[in-house]
Structures are given as structure tokens and as C-alpha cells.
Amino acid sequence: xxxxxxxxxxxxxxxxxxxxxxxxxxxxxxxxxxxxxxxxxxxxxxxxxxxxxxxxxxxxxxxxxxxxxxxxxxxxxxxxxxxxxxxxxxxxxxxxxxxxxxxxxxxxxxxxxxxxxxxxxxxxxxxxxxxxxxxxxxxxxxxxxxxxxxxxxxxxxxxxxxxxxxxxxxxxxxxxxxxxxxxxxxxxxxxxxxxxxxxxxxxxxxxxxxxxxxxxxxxxxxxxxxxxxxxxxxxxxxxxxxxxxxxxxxxxxxxxxxxxxxxxxxxxxxxxxxxxxxxxxxxxxxxxxxxxxxxxxxxxxxxxxxxxxxxxxxxxxxxxxxxxxxxxxxxxxxxxxxxxxxxxxxxxxxxxxxxxxxxxxxxxxxxxxxxxxxxxxxxxxxxxxxxxxxxxxxxxxxxxxxxxxxxxxxxxxxxxxxxx
Ligand code: EPZ
Numbered sequence: 001x002x003x004x005x006x007x008x009x010x011x012x013x014x015x016x017x018x019x020x021x022x023x024x025x026x027x028x029x030x031x032x033x034x035x036x037x038x039x040x041x042x043x044x045x046x047x048x049x050x051x052x053x054x055x056x057x058x059x060x061x062x063x064x065x066x067x068x069x070x071x072x073x074x075x076x077x078x079x080x081x082x083x084x085x086x087x088x089x090x091x092x093x094x095x096x097x098x099x100x101x102x103x104x105x106x107x108x109x110x111x112x113x114x115x116x117x118x119x120x121x122x123x124x125x126x127x128x129x130x131x132x133x134x135x136x137x138x139x140x141x142x143x144x145x146x147x148x149x150x151x152x153x154x155x156x157x158x159x160x161x162x163x164x165x166x167x168x169x170x171x172x173x174x175x176x177x178x179x180x181x182x183x184x185x186x187x188x189x190x191x192x193x194x195x196x197x198x199x200x201x202x203x204x205x206x207x208x209x210x211x212x213x214x215x216x217x218x219x220x221x222x223x224x225x226x227x228x229x230x231x232x233x234x235x236x237x238x239x240x241x242x243x244x245x246x247x248x249x250x251x252x253x254x255x256x257x258x259x260x261x262x263x264x265x266x267x268x269x270x271x272x273x274x275x276x277x278x279x280x281x282x283x284x285x286x287x288x289x290x291x292x293x294x295x296x297x298x299x300x301x302x303x304x305x306x307x308x309x310x311x312x313x314x315x316x317x318x319x320x321x322x323x324x325x326x327x328x329x330x331x332x333x334x335x336x337x338x339x340x341x342x343x344x345x346x347x348x349x350x351x352x353x354x355x356x357x358x359x360x361x362x363x364x365x366x367x368x369x370x371x372x373x374x375x376x377x378x379x380x381x382x383x384x385x386x387x388x389x390x391x392x393x394x395x396x397x398x399x400x401x402x403x404x405x406x407x408x409x410x411x412x413x414x415x416x417x418x419x420x
Contacts, residue, residue: 004395004406006383007415008365012251014412018239018258019045019403020072020232024194026096027171028201028232029053032076033062033103034178035205039076039227045235045403046072048396052094056086060100077227081108088114088145094400095119098126099168101149102176105138110150115142120372122331132160132173136180157182157221165301167192170217174199177219178207186217192302193262197233204228234258237308238402239284240266241377244312245409247275247288248319248385253412256283265305269297273316294322294359299330311337311378318346319385320359327354337375340368344379344386365390370397377402384414391419 020043030053032039044050046066054074057064061082067073084104091097095116104111116126130140130147136155141148157180160173170190175198177184189195191213199212205228208220234257246253247270260267260279267277270286274293278285294317299307307330317324318341328334335355338348343366347358365388370376376398383390392398395418398405406416 002393002395002420003418004380004392004398005417005419006380006390006392008363008383008386008388008390010249010413010415012246012249012253012384012409012412012414015254015256016242016408016411017256018234018242019043021194021197021235022047022049022401024197025050025232026053027099027168027194027198028230029057029064029074029076030099030103031175031198031202031205032227033057033060033078033081033100034107034175034225035227036079036224037077037227040067040073040229041076042070042073042229042231044072044074044232047403048400049094049096052090053097056090056097056100059087059090060084060104084108084110085112086114091116095124096168098129099172101129101147102133102172105133105149105151106155106176106179109153112146112148115145115147120336121334126169128162128164128166128169129172132169133176135160136173136176136184155180157184157219159185159187161187162189165190167194170195171198174209174217174219175202177221178202178209178225180219180221182221184219184221186219187215189215189217190301191215193233193236193259201228201230204230233262234282236262236266237306237374239263240306240309241312241381241402242408243270243284243286244316244381245384245414246286246412247273247292248316248381250288251412252285252287254283254285258282260284265303266309269295269305269313273320292316292320292359294320294324294357296325298327301330307331307334308374310334311374312381314355314357315341315378315382317357317359318348318382319361319363320357322359324357324359325354326357329353336371337378340371340375340379341382343368344382344390346382362387364388367391367393370394373397373401380405380409384409
């Protein structure tokens with residue numbers, strides 16, 4: 001099943017619930033390595049990436065499996081971890097595997113993880129993660145494509161000032177600090193909801209953390225952590241994606257199962273585009289009010305406009321009234337969807353980190369190629385409003401981060417199916 005076909009032109013209406021957050025799940029699965037007893041995660045989306053992380057945990061010697069009797073639930077028991085090495089053939093498939101580094105180093109004093117290569121959206125180095133591990137007393141070295149970190153005894157609390165805003169870097173070092181001796185202060189920490197949710201679960205596990213959600217997080221090391229049960233928050237990016245799908249089709253959709261306080265900058269931008277929104281604490285109803293309006297947007301770390309929603313907004317703006325500018329400030333190469341949107345008839349000119357769009361009245365269906373997870377989502381959003389059929393190839397990219405996307409959109413009235 002390698003491609004999705006969308007027959008554009010139907011107005012989306014109705015209600016759909018989002019799945020659990022992919023990015024929160026990946027960090028929480030890594031955090032389970034810190035515990036010497038069982039962790040149960042509920043509301044886990046069944047994705048290539050979440051299955052990929054379970055494979056990594058099993059390679060390390062943990063028990064990590066879906067609980068057959070309970071939907072969307074995984075069980076992880078890291079008391080049996082015996083091999084602190086995450087192999088290249090698994091890490092290369094999903095760079096978030098690097099999140100196991102901090103927990104392994106903290107709990108076992110040694111970690112060996114294949115250096116995650118870059119990906120379509122950028123080089124994506126891990127220098128800030130390593131800076132944090134070294135500040136905590138870890139000895140880090142590169143060895144034939146692997147990052148190896150060791151510590152003679154327990155890690156020692158320290159002050160870590162990140163040079164740039166990094167979500168997984170903040171999460172990785174915060175996890176490492178939970179079992180260090182003494183106090184760690186993370187300055188210039190990421191404020192994303194996925195950092196806050198991870199801190200919340202670590203505290204439930206017995207960690208002593210304050211300040212998560214601000215740019216200064218304080219972690220006081222404890223002796224050990226225990227496994228807990230946690231229901232993963234709804235996926236804020238999937239929610240934004242489904243809202244954009246409803247709006248581009250002039251629809252009326254209600255998206256449920258998400259903490260809307262994590263979506264504010266996205267909702268603000270959708271209002272600027274002209275959608276009428278009703279917002280509850282865990283749901284959003286979006287009613288399109290005519291053709292989208294052109295806007296300017298700059299992606300930024302939370303609470304700014306999320307880079308993971310950039311392609312989806314660009315799809316919407318490609319049929320807006322007027323000219324828009326989309327500036328990507330987080331990743332250096334996150335415009336891979338532009339040539340594909342141009343194949344659908346979008347009028348986009350790139351200049352450095354900005355894409356300049358002149359809205360067109362209608363897009364035209366065409367075969368397009370998915371290049372990365374959120375680019376694929378943007379192409380599907382665009383295809384929903386295009387005349388005729390669009391075939392999105394290499395759809396495995398979208399399966400990395402969206403659970404049953406065609407069922408969710410189909411449930412809202414979209415004509416969408418898998419082929420191949
Ligand atoms: C997380 O990636 C998310 N992934 C990404 O979502 C998201 O786009 C990104 O945060 C930004 O919000 C997961 O949580 C699994 P960063 P992460 O470290 O943490 C540079 C999706 O589509 N950087 O915040 O890897 C980096 O190159 C994915 O769901 C360094 O230079 O992103 C980038 O330019 C895509 N050195 C910027 O910082 C470092 O050590 C932000 O990256 C780390 C990062």
C-alpha cells in the first residue's frame with residue numbers, strides 16, 4: 001500500500017478524534033528505560049514510528065509490546081535491559097531513537113547509539129544533546145558512526161545552557177538529569193507541550209523536576225524511578241492538520257481529543273486565514289467562511305507557530321485570496337513540499353527561508369511525491385481542494401505520523417483511499 005489517492009472537491013463535515021501524540025509517545029517510550037519496573041502507556045498511536053521505537057527498546061533487552069486486550073496501549077518493562085546499544089539499522093529509520101541515550105546513560109552509565117543521520121528536512125545534528133551529557137559528567141566519543149557515552153559513576157548535576165532551542169535535546173538531557181547526583185539547571189530549554197508532558201510523567205515516576213514549560217528547568221536527581229501508567233495526550237499537530245483539511249474544503253469540522261491550550265498559535269493563524277473557530281478545552285470546531293485569506297507566518301519554537309504545521313498551512317494559503325509569505329525558521333530545508341504543491345498548480349516562489357505564495361482559485365489534481373512526514377500531510381490537505389484525482393506516492397512517510405489518516409478524513413466525507 002504505497003500510495004494514497006484523493007478525489008478533491010468534497011466539503012468535509014462532521015467530527016473526528018485525534019490519536020495520541022506521536023512526539024510525546026516517542027519520548028515517553030524512551031523514558032520507560034529509566035524505570036526498573038513496568039510502564040504502561042495508553043492512547044498510543046499505531047504508527048511506523050511508535051512501532052520503530054518498540055523495536056529499539058526490544059533491541060536493548062526491554063520487554064516492549066502492544067497490549068492485545070487493550071486498544072492503543074503498550075507495555076514496557078525495562079528491568080531486563082541488558083544491552084545499552086541501539087543499532088544503526090533501527091536508528092536510521094527514526095532519528096528520535098536518539099532519545100534513548102539520556103536514559104541509558106543515566107541508568108546504566110553507558111550508552112551506544114548510532115548517530116542519527118540527517119533527514120529530508122535538514123542536517124539535524126545532536127550536538128546540544130552531547131553538550132548536555134558531557135556537562136553531566138558523561139564521556140562522549142564518536143566511534144565508527146556510533147555515539148558512545150559513558151560515566152564512571154552516577155552523572156553529576158550541572159548547569160546546561162543550550163545554544164539553541166531543541167525539543168529532543170531538552171528531553172534527552174532532562175531525562176539524563178533525573179538520576180544524576182545533585183541539581184541540574186537547563187537554561188534556554190524548549191517549552192513544547194511534549195517537554196511538559198514528559199516532565200509530568202517523570203515526576204509521576206518519582207523524579208524531582210520544576211519549571212517544565214518555561215525556558216529554565218530544574219532537575220534534582222533521585223536514586224531511582226518506577227514505572228507508571230499514563231494516557232498520552234492527543235496529537236496537537238494531527239489536530240491542526242485535520243482543521244486545515246476542513247477549512248480548505250470550505251467545510252465544518254469538529255476535532256476532539258486534544259488539549260487546545262497546546263494549539264493556540266495554530267488556532268490564531270487559522271482565524272487570521274478566515275476560519276470561524278469554536279474552541280473548547282479538548283475540542284475545536286472550524287467553519288470555513290469563504291476562500292482563505294492570505295497571511296504571513298514565521299515558524300518558531302513553542303509558543304510560536306509550529307514548524308510541523310508549516311506545510312499544512314502552505315497548502316491552505318496556496319488557494320487563498322492574495323499573496324502570503326511563509327518563513328521557515330526552525331529547519332533549514334523544510335520546503336520539500338513546494339515543488340509538489342507547484343505540480344498541483346500552486347504559485348510559489350522560494351527565496352532563502354521564505355516561500356512567497358500567490359493564491360490561485362483552484363488547484364488541479366496530479367500525481368505527487370511525499371518526501372517527509374509533514375510534507376505528505378500538506379499534500380493531502382491540498383489534494384482535498386484540488387480538481388480531480390491526486391495520487392500521493394511514497395505514502396509510508398505519512399504513516400510514520402498519522403494513524404489511519406484516510407479513515408479519519410473519509411469519516412469527514414473525503415473521497416480518499418489507498419492503492420498499490
Ligand atoms: C522535534 O524534533 C520533533 N520530533 C519534530 O517533529 C519537530 O519538528 C521539532 O522537534 C521542532 O519542533 C520529535 O519530537 C520526535 P529540535 P527535534 O532539536 O527535537 C537544530 C515531526 O514531523 N538542532 O527542536 O529533533 C535542528 O537541526 C517531527 O513530527 C541542533 O542544531 O528538533 C533544528 O534545526 C519533525 N543541534 C533545530 O535545532 C541539536 O543538538 C530544532 O530542532 C539539536 C537540534
